[in-house]
Amino acid sequence: MSDAQGLPGLLGHFSYFVTIFLLVAGLFIVIARGNLIKKLVGLSVFQTSVYLLYIAPGKLVGGTAPIINPAYTVYSNPLPHVLILTAIVVGVATLALGLALVVRIREAYGTIEEDEILLQDPGAATEDEVR
Amino acid sequence: MSVAAHLPALQVVLPLLAAPLTVLLRRPGLAYAVAVAASWCTLAIAAALAMQVAGSGVVSYAIGNWPAPIGIEYRVDALSSFMLLLVSGMASVVLPYARASIEREIPAPQHYLFYTMFLLCVAGLLGISITGDAFNIFVFLEISSLSTYVLIALGRDRRALVAAYQYLIMGTIGATFIVIGIGLLYLMTGTLNLADMGLRIGAVSGTRPVLAALAFLTVGVSLKLALFPLHHWLPNAYAYAPSAVSAFLAATATKVAVYVLLRFYFGVFGESQVFGRLPMAQMMLVLALAGMFVASTVAIFQTDLKRLFAYSSVSQIGYIILGLSYDSATGLTASIVHLFNHGITKGAVFLLLGIVVASVGGVTLLRVQGLGRLMPWTSAGIVLAGLSLIGVPGTAGFVTKWYLVLAALEKDQWWLAFLIVLSSLLSLVYVWRFVEAAYFREPRKDLVPARVPPSMALPAAVLVAAVIVFGLDTTYTVDPALRAAEMLLGRAR
Numbered sequence: 265m266s267d268a269q270g271l272p273g274l275l276g277h278f279s280y281f282v283t284i285f286l287l288v289a290g291l292f293i294v295i296a297r298g299n300l301i302k303k304l305v306g307l308s309v310f311q312t313s314v315y316l317l318y319i320a321p322g323k324l325v326g327g328t329a330p331i332i333n334p335a336y337t338v339y340s341n342p343l344p345h346v347l348i349l350t351a352i353v354v355g356v357a358t359l360a361l362g363l364a365l366v367v368r369i370r371e372a373y374g375t376i377e378e379d380e381i382l383l384q385d386p387g388a389a390t391e392d393e394v395r
Numbered sequence: 396m397s398v399a400a401h402l403p404a405l406q407v408v409l410p411l412l413a414a415p416l417t418v419l420l421r422r423p424g425l426a427y428a429v430a431v432a433a434s435w436c437t438l439a440i441a442a443a444l445a446m447q448v449a450g451s452g453v454v455s456y457a458i459g460n461w462p463a464p465i466g467i468e469y470r471v472d473a474l475s476s477f478m479l480l481l482v483s484g485m486a487s488v489v490l491p492y493a494r495a496s497i498e499r500e501i502p503a504p505q506h507y508l509f510y511t512m513f514l515l516c517v518a519g520l521l522g523i524s525i526t527g528d529a530f531n532i533f534v535f536l537e538i539s540s541l542s543t544y545v546l547i548a549l550g551r552d553r554r555a556l557v558a559a560y561q562y563l564i565m566g567t568i569g570a571t572f573i574v575i576g577i578g579l580l581y582l583m584t585g586t587l588n589l590a591d592m593g594l595r596i597g598a599v600s601g602t603r604p605v606l607a608a609l610a611f612l613t614v615g616v617s618l619k620l621a622l623f624p625l626h627h628w629l630p631n632a633y634a635y636a637p638s639a640v641s642a643f644l645a646a647t648a649t650k651v652a653v654y655v656l657l658r659f660y661f662g663v664f665g666e667s668q669v670f671g672r673l674p675m676a677q678m679m680l681v682l683a684l685a686g687m688f689v690a691s692t693v694a695i696f697q698t699d700l701k702r703l704f705a706y707s708s709v710s711q712i713g714y715i716i717l718g719l720s721y722d723s724a725t726g727l728t729a730s731i732v733h734l735f736n737h738g739i740t741k742g743a744v745f746l747l748l749g750i751v752v753a754s755v756g757g758v759t760l761l762r763v764q765g766l767g768r769l770m771p772w773t774s775a776g777i778v779l780a781g782l783s784l785i786g787v788p789g790t791a792g793f794v795t796k797w798y799l800v801l802a803a804l805e806k807d808q809w810w811l812a813f814l815i816v817l818s819s820l821l822s823l824v825y826v827w828r829f830v831e832a833a834y835f836r837e838p839r840k841d842l843v844p845a846r847v848p849p850s851m852a853l854p855a856a857v858l859v860a861a862v863i864v865f866g867l868d869t870t871y872t873v874d875p876a877l878r879a880a881e882m883l884l885g886r887a888r
Contacts, residue, residue: 291568361541362563366560
C-alpha cells in the first residue's frame with residue numbers, strides 16, 4: 265500500500281475510494297435513519313459497495329475477456345464476477361425479505377418509524393403480567 | 396461410486412432437497428414426516444462421516460469432481476465432524492418436538508413453510524461446517540441466516556417481526572463484513588480454498604490488507620455469534636421466536652459462527668498472526684469477561700424466562716470466547732466442548748420452556764409460580780439444565796468450567812479462575828429466580844396446565860438426560876474436542 269502516496273498512486277486506487285465511500289455511506293444510513301425502508305436502502309448500498317471491492321481488482325490493465333485466443337496473453341480474472349453474481353442474488357433475497365418484514369410490521373403497528381414502534385411496545389414481556 | 400463416497404455432499408444436499416419437497420407436499424403431516432426423516436438421515440450421515448474421520452483422518456470431497464484449490468472442496472476433519480454431529484443431532488431432536496409445539500404457536504396455513512425454513516436453516520448450518528471454501532461459507536451463512544429471519548418472524552407476538560427485522564439488519568451487516576474479509580484475503584492470496592489460503596498466507600503475513608481482513612472477519616463473525624457488545628439482536632430474537640426455533644437456534648446457530656471464527660483464526664490466519672500481530676487475545680479476553688458478567692447481571696433482572704435464558708446465552712458465549720483467547724490446547728478444548736455442552740443445555744432449556752408455553756400459555760416469572768407442583772417433571776428438567784448452566788459437578792456445564800479453570804491455572808492466572816467461579820455465582824442467581832418462582836410460591840388458582848403430548852416431552856427428556864450423561868462421561872465430548880483443538884493448533888505451528 266506504500267504506492268498509495270502521491271497523486272498517481274491515489275488516482276490508481278480511485279476504485280477503492282469509491283468503494284469505501286459507498287460502504288461508509290450505506291452503513292451510516294443504516295445506523296442514522298429510523299425509517300425501516302431507508303435502513304434497507306442503506307443496507308443495499310452497503311452490500312453493493314462490496315461488489316465493487318471484488319470486481320475492480322479482477323480487471324487487469326490491457327487484459328481481455330477470459331476466452332482463450334492465441335492473439336492474447338493477458339486475461340482478466342473472471343472468478344470475482346461469478347462470486348459477485350452469487351452475492352447479488354443473496355443481496356436481492358435479503359432486500360426482498362427485509363421489505364416483506366416491513367410490510368408485516370406496518371400491518372401490525374401501523375407505522376414504519378423505528379421510534380414509534382418502540383413506543384408501542386413499552387418494556388419487555390409485560391402484557392402477560394397485567395392480567 | 397458407492398453412496399459412502401458421496402456422504403459429504405449428501406450431508407448438505409439431503410436437507411436442501413427436502414426443503415422444496417415440503418413446499419410441494421403442502422400437507423403439514425407429510426411435510427413433518429419428510430422433515431423428520433431428512434433430519435434423521437443427516438444425523439446418520441454425520442455419524443457415518445465421524446466414523447470415517449476417526450478411521451482415516453480427513454475426508455475430502457471434490458464437488459463436481461473439480462480438484463481442490465480450483466473447485467469447491469468439502470472437507471470433514473475432527474472439528475467439522477464434531478459440528479456436523481451437533482447440528483444434525485439437534486435438528487433430529489427438535490424437529491419431532493416441533494409439530495406439537497408449532498400447532499399451538501403458529502397459524503395452520505404456515506405449518507408446511509415452517510418445515511421448509513427449518514430444513515433450509517439446517518442445510519445452511521451443515522454447509523458452513525462441512526465446506527472447505529471461503530466463499531461457500533458466506534453463501535451457506537446467508538442460506539441459514541435468511542431462513543432464520545423467517546423462522547423468528549413466525550413467532551406469535553408481533554414483536555417477533557421487529558426482532559426478525561433487527562436481526563436481519565445486524566446479520567446482514569455481519570455477513571457483509573465477512574464477505575469483505577474474505578474478499579481481501581482472496582485479493583492477497585489468490586485462492587478461496589481455506590487450506591490453500593492457510594498455506595499461501597505466509598507470504599503476505601502481516602500486510603495491512605490481511606490484518607484488515609482479520610479485523611473485518613472478527614467483527615462480522617462476532618455479530619453472528621453475539622459476542623458481548625454485538626449481542627443486541629439475540630435476546631429479542633430468542634424471546635419472540637416460536638419455542639422450537641429458539642431451542643434450535645440457541646443450540647446451533649451461534650455455535651456454528653464460533654466454528655467459523657475458529658476456522659479462520661487457526662486454519663487460515665494462524666495463531667502467530669492473530670495473537671502475535673494484533674492484541675486479539677487481550678481484546679477477546681476483555682469482551683468475553685464483560686459478556687460473562689454484564690449479560691449474566693442483565694439476565695438476573697429479566698421477568699420473562701425466555702429472555703432470561705437468552706441473556707444467559709450471551710454470557711455462556713463469553714465462556715466459549717474466553718477459552719479461545721487463552722491460545723492453548725486446554726483452552727481451545729474447553730471452547731469446543733462448550734459448543735456442544737452449552738448447545739444441549741440451552742436446547743433442553745428452551746424445549747422445556749416450550750412445553751411450559753404450551754401448557755400454561757407463557758413463561759413470565761408470575762406465570763410459572765408454583766410450577767414445581769403443577770408440572771414437576773418439566774420444572775425438575777429446567778432446574779437440572781440450570782445446574783448445568785451454573786456448572787455443578789455431574790452436569791455437562793461442569794466439564795467445560797473444569798477445563799476453563801484448568802487452562803487459566805496452566806497460565807498461572809489465578810485471578811481469571813476466580814472470575815470464572817464468580818460469574819458462575821451470577822448464573823446461580825438467575826437460575827434461582829426460576830427455582831424461587833416455581834417451588835416457593837403458591838400456584839395461581841386460575842392456571843390449569845394443559846397436557847402436552849409425548850412428542851414434546853420425549854425430545855426434551857432426551858436432552859436433559861444428555862446433559863447428565865455427558866456430564867458424567869466425557870469420552871464422546873472431550874476426546875474429539877481435544878483432537879480438534881490439537882489439529883487447529885498443529886495446523887498453525
